[in-house]
Amino acid sequence: MKIRKGDEVLVIAGKFRGERAMVEEARPRSEQVILDGLNIAKRHTKQTGSMLQAGIIDKLMPIHVSNVALWCDGHKGPAKVGHREVDGVKVRVCRSCGEVL
Numbered sequence: 001m002k003i004r005k006g007d008e009v010l011v012i013a014g015k016f017r018g019e020r021a022m023v024e025e026a027r028p029r030s031e032q033v034i035l036d037g038l039n040i041a042k043r044h045t046k047q048t049g050s051m052l053q054a055g056i057i058d059k060l061m062p063i064h065v066s067n068v069a070l071w072c073d074g075h076k077g078p079a080k081v082g083h084r085e086v087d088g089v090k091v092r093v094c095r096s097c098g099e100v101l
Contacts, residue, residue, distance in 0.1 A: 001028045001065055002081040002092065007101075009068040010078045011038065016063075020071060024060065032062035039063055074099035 003009060007023045021035040039061045047054035069078035074097040082095045092101040 008071040010071050012069050013067040031065045034060050
């Protein structure tokens with residue numbers, strides 16, 4: 001998976017198409033990401049012991065990684081990711097403008 005925690009992404013499909021957000025959590029096994037402030041669901045919960053708060057809570061739901069694209073500040077658009085070695089370290093680069101992501 002080419003998207004990591006802390007990346008800025010653009011949603012390219014679905015209900016939030018066109019929105020930009022930061023990746024809060026990446027789940028490579030299920031190929032999903034959780035975005036900060038997007039795809040929030042209301043969950044009705046009851047208190048279990050003293051751990052959870054009872055009532056209606058907001059929960060961040062995952063989005064499939066194919067519905068988001070990495071954002072490139074170089075050309076201000078979505079980026080396809082390539083790889084290059086810089087000083088012996090493998091880095092991600094934008095294929096359009098060549099800027100290090």
